[in-house]
Amino acid sequence: MIPGNWLVEAIGYLAAAANVFVFVSNTMIPLRIAAILANALFAAYFFLKGYYPLFALNAFMAPINIFRLRQMQRLIRDMRSATSAASGGEFDYEWLRPYMKHLALPDGLTLYRKGDLSEEAYILVRGRILLRELGVTLEPGAFFGEMGLFTDENRRTATAVAVxxxxxLSVRYDELLELAAQNPQFGFYLMKLMMKRMQHNVELARSCSDA
Incomplete structure (x- = not known):
């Protein structure tokens, strides 16, 4: 039995209200949810009215918006994982290997000195690296050397010595920026890591001035 005209019109008004919310929403998750609801309601309304081309359009758009919603939710989970990694968790760098080249250093060799021109960032696969001025020893899995990308004239901010x-594994800055643009998780990880390093530098400067 086809619903009465009042119910059909009510569905239409609800669809219109959901569509208005799509245009006024400031964030993507509520926007996608409202778009899915609007598509479903419009599809029902146009089907009951007999406007089949418009029904087909909304029936086609609903799965697309569901797919986009799932993409956004997955991106948010990836960003949260990146935040955890930058806060001290382990960052999975295996996907970066095809873009990087291998380097081996003997014990005691200086990789770079503070003030040197910097063009590459590194992942420590095996062994330990001492950042001399910071008094920090890096362990395997550490991502370092990226600070020079954001300093004046791309200069190193500390001396790195193999202990x-x-x-x-090394990657050039131009490739690093391209990878950050292509992979939001890595870009967000990089941003959080930089903030952590800068905060550490500020705390180190304060402790030196108080000494």
Whole structure:
């Protein structure tokens, strides 16, 4: 039995209200949810009215908006994972390997000095690296050397010395920026890591001035 005209019109008004919310929403998740609801209601309204081309359009758009919603939810989960990694968790760098080259350093070799021109960032695969001015020893899995990308004239902010036999993966800054643009999780990880490093530098400067 086809619903009465009042119910059909009510569905239409609800669809219109959901569509208005789509245009006034400031964030993507509520926007996609409202778009899915609007598509479903419009599809029902146009089907009951007999406007089949418009029904087909909304029936086609609903799965697209569901797919986009799932993409956005997955992106948010990835960003949260990146935040955890930058806060001290382990960052999975395996996907970066095809874009990087291998380096091996003997114990005691200086990789770079503070003030040197910087063009590459590194992942420590094996061994330990001492950041001399910061008094920080990096362990395998650490991502470092990226700070020079954001300093004046791309200069190193600390001296990096191998304190054991070291295996590294290196990536050039131009490729690093391209990867950050292509992979939001990595870009967000990089941003959080930089903020953590800058905060550490500020705390180190304060402790030196108080000494």
């Amino acid at each position: 054991s036999e070291v295996a590294l």
